[in-house]
Amino acid sequence: MRIAPVCFIAVLALLPQAKASDKSPFTVRDMVNYERVSSPALSPDGKWALFAVRQTDLAANKGKTGLWLENLRTRDAAPPVRFTEEGLNVNSPSFSPDGKTVYFLTAKSGSMQLWSQSLQSKSAVQVSDLPLDVGSYKISPDGRNIAFSLEVFTDCADVACTKNRLEQAAARKASGMLFDKLFVRHWDTYADGRRNQLFVSRLEGGKLSAPERLTHVDGDIPSKPFGDASEYAWSPDSSAVVYSVRVAGKTEAWSTNFDLYRVALGKHGAQYAKNLTADNPAWDTGPVFSPNGKTLYYRAMKRPGFEADRFAIMAMDLATGKKREVPSKLDRSAESLAVSSDGKTLITTFLDNGQQPLFAVDIATGNVKTLAQDGSVAEFDAVGDQVLFTRARLDSPAQLFLTDLSGSPERKLSVNNDEAIAKTAWGEFEQFRFPGWNNETVHGYIMKPANYVAGKKYPIAFLIHGGPQGSFGNGWSYRWNPQTYAGLGFAVVMIDFHGSVGYGQAFTDSISQHWGDRPLEDLQKGYAHALAKYSFLDKDRACALGASYGGYMVNWIAGNWPQPWKCLVNHDGVFDTRNMGYATEELWFTEWENGGTVYDKPQNYEQFNPLNHVSNWRVPMLVVQGELDYRIPTSQGLSTFSALQRKGIESQLLLFPDENHWVLKPHNSILWHDTVNAWLKRWTDRPTP
Numbered sequence: 001m002r003i004a005p006v007c008f009i010a011v012l013a014l015l016p017q018a019k020a021s022d023k024s025p026f027t028v029r030d031m032v033n034y035e036r037v038s039s040p041a042l043s044p045d046g047k048w049a050l051f052a053v054r055q056t057d058l059a060a061n062k063g064k065t066g067l068w069l070e071n072l073r074t075r076d077a078a079p080p081v082r083f084t085e086e087g088l089n090v091n092s093p094s095f096s097p098d099g100k101t102v103y104f105l106t107a108k109s110g111s112m113q114l115w116s117q118s119l120q121s122k123s124a125v126q127v128s129d130l131p132l133d134v135g136s137y138k139i140s141p142d143g144r145n146i147a148f149s150l151e152v153f154t155d156c157a158d159v160a161c162t163k164n165r166l167e168q169a170a171a172r173k174a175s176g177m178l179f180d181k182l183f184v185r186h187w188d189t190y191a192d193g194r195r196n197q198l199f200v201s202r203l204e205g206g207k208l209s210a211p212e213r214l215t216h217v218d219g220d221i222p223s224k225p226f227g228d229a230s231e232y233a234w235s236p237d238s239s240a241v242v243y244s245v246r247v248a249g250k251t252e253a254w255s256t257n258f259d260l261y262r263v264a265l266g267k268h269g270a271q272y273a274k275n276l277t278a279d280n281p282a283w284d285t286g287p288v289f290s291p292n293g294k295t296l297y298y299r300a301m302k303r304p305g306f307e308a309d310r311f312a313i314m315a316m317d318l319a320t321g322k323k324r325e326v327p328s329k330l331d332r333s334a335e336s337l338a339v340s341s342d343g344k345t346l347i348t349t350f351l352d353n354g355q356q357p358l359f360a361v362d363i364a365t366g367n368v369k370t371l372a373q374d375g376s377v378a379e380f381d382a383v384g385d386q387v388l389f390t391r392a393r394l395d396s397p398a399q400l401f402l403t404d405l406s407g408s409p410e411r412k413l414s415v416n417n418d419e420a421i422a423k424t425a426w427g428e429f430e431q432f433r434f435p436g437w438n439n440e441t442v443h444g445y446i447m448k449p450a451n452y453v454a455g456k457k458y459p460i461a462f463l464i465h466g467g468p469q470g471s472f473g474n475g476w477s478y479r480w481n482p483q484t485y486a487g488l489g490f491a492v493v494m495i496d497f498h499g500s501v502g503y504g505q506a507f508t509d510s511i512s513q514h515w516g517d518r519p520l521e522d523l524q525k526g527y528a529h530a531l532a533k534y535s536f537l538d539k540d541r542a543c544a545l546g547a548s549y550g551g552y553m554v555n556w557i558a559g560n561w562p563q564p565w566k567c568l569v570n571h572d573g574v575f576d577t578r579n580m581g582y583a584t585e586e587l588w589f590t591e592w593e594n595g596g597t598v599y600d601k602p603q604n605y606e607q608f609n610p611l612n613h614v615s616n617w618r619v620p621m622l623v624v625q626g627e628l629d630y631r632i633p634t635s636q637g638l639s640t641f642s643a644l645q646r647k648g649i650e651s652q653l654l655l656f657p658d659e660n661h662w663v664l665k666p667h668n669s670i671l672w673h674d675t676v677n678a679w680l681k682r683w684t685d686r687p688t689p
Helices: 009-013 028-033 159-171 249-254 418-422 482-487 505-509 518-533 549-560 577-583 587-593 602-607 610-616 634-646 666-684
Strands: 036-042 048-057 062-071 090-095 101-106 113-118 134-139 145-153 194-204 232-234 240-245 259-264 284-289 295-300 312-317 323-325 336-339 345-349 358-362 368-372 376-383 386-393 396-404 429-435 441-447 458-464 491-496 537-547 567-571 621-626 651-656
Touching: 028 482, 028 666, 036 090, 036 376, 036 386, 036 396, 048 090, 048 386, 048 396, 062 090, 090 134, 101 134, 113 134, 134 232, 145 159, 194 240, 232 284, 240 284, 249 587, 259 284, 284 336, 295 336, 336 376, 345 376, 358 386, 368 386, 368 396, 429 518, 441 482, 441 518, 458 482, 458 518, 458 549, 458 666, 482 491, 482 666, 491 518, 491 537, 518 537, 518 549, 537 549, 537 666, 549 567, 549 610, 567 666, 577 587, 577 602, 577 634, 610 634, 621 634, 621 666, 634 651, 651 666
Parallel strands: 458 491, 458 537, 537 567, 567 621, 621 651
Antiparallel strands: 036 048, 048 062, 090 101, 101 113, 134 145, 145 194, 232 240, 240 259, 284 295, 295 312, 312 323, 336 345, 345 358, 358 368, 376 386, 386 396, 429 441, 441 491
16 A cells, blocks of 8 residues: 655754855865765565665764664654664665564674664674675575675685685785786776675574575676676575676676576576576676566666667566567666566666656556656665655755655655755756757756856856766766865856767767767867856856766867866876777777777777877866776876876876775865865966966
């Protein structure tokens, strides 16, 4: 039965109401101290909403995460209460099948283990006591077993063997590492031979029995570096597990061929694993069973080697192996997937014209209905006809909401950051469109400065997104947040150029082998359109900023479109596309984007190579580089800075020895923003000659 939405106004009325004159512009220090809401979970009876809240501990230079609980049947809409004790840093919460217990991972014991806490208890108990960290887990539907992942040496007979080898390696005097295949390093970690593998243990008296290895493959389950428990699933009768894995041997660094395998409980040898998607040489992942266990839903790409291909929603009849796409005419890429309790509806999110709404897909007809829009939905959980989800906007970090499959008015549950948000002067924003490359429609966003006064002109922060198959849309980021520039007094312009996601697969495809022409044309036309439409933009005080592909584009702009800019900011950007084709770790990316390998298609790598245009560089540039960034290696940032310094161009290098492709530590984030902001102010505060 659907729970009627309860009025939340009474709770909001208790919060102090800030006057417009009391509001302050948004800063990086505000952002770092915001509470981060995530991991929504509904109890099986639909009574309880569980979610995680990450708070920043600046003194420790890290975050700490606790769990909060809200009774959805409380008619006076009482605010959520803390569930886990203070100081217990947790992740990956889920309810037991009977709804009486919450499970989660925490390193309280000294390593990452599975813990549990009953809804009636105020303290947690340790469930697993393994010699290795538990990476992820899934509870079987009958509640008797738990599947979980451990990082192990695959030739080890037991879990203790892996720990012993690690201790022996740490005790060695020599530090050399010997490799015989690629993925020498991946994202920010060097390979040591370990793989994520699935294990299964029985729950006996609230503790896990000795683990049995469920998978025996030369691949990672979940995948590295960002895979999670959504890559495997229990069958409804708890008799089997389906998982996604790439078994590619020495071709792993240039393969995107993930397949779905089914393995029955009690038959754990590699010979028992059945490949369900061997006919598809591209990416298959995200398995979800229908409630009756007869159908497996999952997401699948069609083109091998292309990581930004469209993820179609597939339905597989497990009796016959027959597959079909649901819905077949949707030209968007599904980001996540769940099935309703009655088995009639699929729930998903996908990027759509600068936003990421929540959708319901009728399985029988393929009809798509929007459940929640106006922002970006990141995570969700569904029970009965209720859907619990988190959504963010350009003027709000993620908040927790409840809706249902009928599309009833959504109900806001979380109150995190409400008081701070109410006291903040936000930059107002709107989406615009213009004819870009090939006269095709391109979208962008404009954000006014927080201190906007009609009739004034403001300096411009021109933000260029990464990916390149990404988007700067109506969402929230703790790394590249346009509100930090609006709070600084800048107007912000963002263009979703050709190659961006959420505008159809053909639009996304159009950037491959065209890094330097089509998107540049969109950026130029979008910038000109914004100048013509918004009179508060000061074209004589503008800086362009970008990271990853955005950093590449900053380097490309430096040599091919330097005229409008007072300064540039390049974070972990590509300087030499040819060297990038050899030095990056995920080779499928550069090989797809350039139409082949460096040695087969050298002209493709040189066509849009920024280093070939350094002679035209003249604009001051700030270069930022993380030394643990193995996606865009440090040599790319150092080469950029060397070129600038050698040419006598005003430039600075901000180097983080302990950060990867992203800047994650709170104090490093503050330093990043302070440095970037000082650079922008330095070059835009000067009077125009």
